[in-house]
Amino acid sequence: MALNVGSSYLCVFNPRRREILRVRAVASEDIAPSITKEEKVKLGGSELKVTRLGIGAWSWGDTSYWNNFEWDDRKMKAAKAAFNASVDGGITFFDTAEVYGSRFSLGAINSETLLGRFIKERKKNDPEVEVAVATKFAALPWRLGRQSVLTALKDSLCRLGLSSVELYQLHWYGFYPLICTTAFAKNNYSLTFYDGF
Template identity: 80%
Template sequence: MAMQVIGASCLCVFGRRRSIGTVRAFASEDFTTLKTTEEKVKLGGSDLKVTRLGIGAWSWGDTSYWNNFEWDDRKMKAAKDAFDTSVDNGITFFDTAEVYGSRALFGAINSEILLGRFIKERKVKNPEVEVDVATKFAALPWRLGRQSVLTALKDSLGRLGLSSVELYQLHWPGIWGNEGYIDGLGDAVEQGLVKAVGVSNYSEKRLREAYEKLKMRGIPLASNQVNYSLIYRSPEENGVKATCDELGITLIAYSPIAQGALTGKYTPENPPTGPRGRIYTPEFLTKLQPLLNRIKEIGETYGKTPTQVVLNWLIAQENVVPIPGAKNAEQAKEFSGALGWRLSDEEVTELRSMASEIRPVTGFPLEKL
């Protein structure tokens, strides 16, 4: 295993020489300490600190997008194993939403209920375990005013079995009533129901408006959760990433492995099924292969999988917290391997350059339906 060399001008990682300033590799005995200390980051200007990588719980209970219209005890156990494995490996930030697994959207059981159940069961075994929960308010057309935010939040807390959550987010901009929604976020902070507040799928303009409105109450806007990955870099192109950096708002990246397209699992001959198959077509996957091959080559120099490389690419952007979805223990364990090391600046730039030659997947972010 590669070892960090203190005081040396360079180190060799799997036969390649790299500068200490652009890569960090750690012996196994250093890894746990690194993940539990350095890998905690503040969300924006809030006091909330979370792990540098979180876990998205969209698939937990869902039957409308991820689970082929089927949710059973086997998948329930797999989700529980994903939760436990994440915590065991130092990832304690979990993102859910009131609409994930909602029966109104053909789900079998609400994701918030599952996450709350998993937390409760874990605390029975270890009362000292600390889990940071983020959930979201659905800006549905019939929800009006600040009170609707508080009412929805209290319903979410009931499903989670918690008295408060660490982060509460507006899932998407409303058709109307957005100022009232922002007021509701501020009220939630002042009433001690949340530690920090954020938004999701907000443009640069809406982001600035939300930031300023909360600032007048002395409340920081902690985060903006958007679709962001190596092959979907709209936040870099539409000003959202730059605005987050300027205002000190953390960008939480959903679909950070492009719903599996960047893992190398899918090929033109074996595309994903279901709704993802309409996005990541054989034609697109053919264009993606050179990039996937290079990701694999880079991963091999670090002893990392393609999934770990593309997650690390996002972490290397700084001010970005990716939240890949874990459906089982194996995926959760793999995600944890994205922590504790860094791609070099040259590799980050090279991958962005290669990805820029691929027309990104566009259209409505299905994750938010």
């Protein structure tokens, strides 16, 4: 029995015939069994356990790079369906950032806001679901000092509607790594479970 993976087609280029073949994506239930709980692994050297596969939410709500400069209800439903399908499939590790779906982009909705909304709605129907969230601090030139990191984290938590995140990362490492390292080392900040330092 075949299990239809999706309605999309995989395009394969055959160099011998110089043609593009359209192959419908299918998988055998024997090869790709349906799972409800993904095996978790330790993230790096920490004790944090996450699913082997994580979902990046950069495109959710973004209009500056993704989504043809527009965000509408159809795309919102598609993002929510992707979130729910991921959780249904056992993938519960999501990565976002404060700058995904930036307020500086016309018509954008912040990715953290959408992810937080999806988590909240999912928990209403399934209170036992555990979702691990990773988000990032954007070390922009005008955000100097460790207080900038802490303020940004609190703002991210507000958008996500969470009291903490599993992983808080420095976006674009190289700008101000010392500021971020110092912020976490000196504050032993409790809004993250694992901060990597």
